[in-house]
Amino acid sequence: MKFVFYTHSLISDWNHGNAHFLRGIMRELIRRGHDAVALEPEGAWSRVNLVQDQGPAALAAFKATFLELRSDIYGADFDHEAAVADADVVVVHEWTEPQLVERIGRARADGGKFTLLFHDTHHRAVSSEGDIAGLKLTDYDGVLAFGETLRQRYLKAGWGRTVFTWHEAADDSLFKPRPEVEKSGDLIWVGNWGDDERSAEILEFLVEPAKELGLKTQIRGVRYPDHALEALKNAGIAFGGWIANAEVPAAFAQYRVTVHIPRRPYIENLPGIPTIRPFEAMACGIPLISAPWDDAEHLFRPGQDYLVAENGEAMKARLGDVLSDTDLASSLISSGRETILSRHTCRHRVDELLAILSDCGTVRVTEKLAAREAAE
Numbered sequence: 001m002k003f004v005f006y007t008h009s010l011i012s013d014w015n016h017g018n019a020h021f022l023r024g025i026m027r028e029l030i031r032r033g034h035d036a037v038a039l040e041p042e043g044a045w046s047r048v049n050l051v052q053d054q055g056p057a058a059l060a061a062f063k064a065t066f067l068e069l070r071s072d073i074y075g076a077d078f079d080h081e082a083a084v085a086d087a088d089v090v091v092v093h094e095w096t097e098p099q100l101v102e103r104i105g106r107a108r109a110d111g112g113k114f115t116l117l118f119h120d121t122h123h124r125a126v127s128s129e130g131d132i133a134g135l136k137l138t139d140y141d142g143v144l145a146f147g148e149t150l151r152q153r154y155l156k157a158g159w160g161r162t163v164f165t166w167h168e169a170a171d172d173s174l175f176k177p178r179p180e181v182e183k184s185g186d187l188i189w190v191g192n193w194g195d196d197e198r199s200a201e202i203l204e205f206l207v208e209p210a211k212e213l214g215l216k217t218q219i220r221g222v223r224y225p226d227h228a229l230e231a232l233k234n235a236g237i238a239f240g241g242w243i244a245n246a247e248v249p250a251a252f253a254q255y256r257v258t259v260h261i262p263r264r265p266y267i268e269n270l271p272g273i274p275t276i277r278p279f280e281a282m283a284c285g286i287p288l289i290s291a292p293w294d295d296a297e298h299l300f301r302p303g304q305d306y307l308v309a310e311n312g313e314a315m316k317a318r319l320g321d322v323l324s325d326t327d328l329a330s331s332l333i334s335s336g337r338e339t340i341l342s343r344h345t346c347r348h349r350v351d352e353l354l355a356i357l358s359d360c361g362t363v364r365v366t367e368k369l370a371a372r373e374a375a376e
Contacts, residue, residue, distance in 0.1 A: 024171030
């Protein structure tokens with residue numbers, strides 16, 4: 001089948017986590033013999049910022065790393081109706097411009113044979129509810145929400161016909177342990193500062209514990225204001241700026257522990273949604289300690305797959321435990337990776353997507369799925 005994904009960007013993961021997941025999903029679809037292409041707008045802020053930050057070499061690095069992936073850039077004169085005419089499945093991400101969201105829906109209503117899905121991987125349904133409420137989703141066959149609480153938001157508000165929970169996951173062909181890499185430090189955190197949604201939490205659960213324990217610490221990410229960089233410097237923490245997501249497994253392998261610091265909107269309004277970093281960290285086999293979040297959907301085994309620190313003092317204690325107890329560290333690595341490989345890889349999510357398509361797909365899609373299943 002042919003899958004077309006409208007995304008903010010596939011090429012750039014600069015402050016754009018959805019690119020991580022979409023790359024893994026497209027790679028898995030291609031591995032299974034499907035055709036998959038992404039469409040992204042010219043002037044996309046993530047790609048623009050990536051080039052400003054890193055230069056055009058970063059775009060070339062994406063192409064060299066993901067040889068099988070294709071993303072076409074569209075402008076004002078792009079013929080979207082022609083682009084989706086021969087598609088079997090079209091997935092439109094929620095960062096897509098509202099007028100285009102409506103236009104693709106209209107193409108479906110005007111006789112398009114493709115199955116049309118809307119994909120939400122953000123907290124705007126609660127933090128900018130009016131933006132999502134204003135989208136025209138009546139002609140979409142279904143909505144993919146990256147957590148059950150988000151699915152319930154859509155259902156309660158009447159956004160879309162049918163809503164499915166479709167969590168993010170790790171591309172385990174890329175995110176895996178790198179035992180050949182020598183350890184060079186204690187603690188690494190890969191994450192963006194961004195919008196003051198977790199500023200206090202970064203200081204409490206990362207900066208202060210690392211400073212007080214005297215840990216050799218590295219932070220990678222973007223959008224750190226001057227006062228944040230000053231705090232890192234005062235704590236003796238190395239700041240490396242942006243890192244390509246494909247390089248994160250090698251970076252994790254150089255350190256002995258990492259942390260997860262959820263953004264406040266997920267803690268307060270969308271419990272059960274961890275975002276993609278914990279999936280990727282556990283897939284890489286690095287011990288993980290998390291600031292509090294409610295695993296409402298029982299995705300993981302808290303205390304077994306990762307440790308939970310209720311506050312900064314607890315984080316300091318948990319870090320000390322993991323760094324001093326090799327058996328504990330090994331147990332977390334083994335359990336976390338076991339859970340990822342058994343439930344949370346892009347292979348699992350493609351299986352789920354195909355099952356969703358068998359539920360809400362057009363006749364053309366359901367017939368192709370049935371024929372493929374019979375052949376297998």
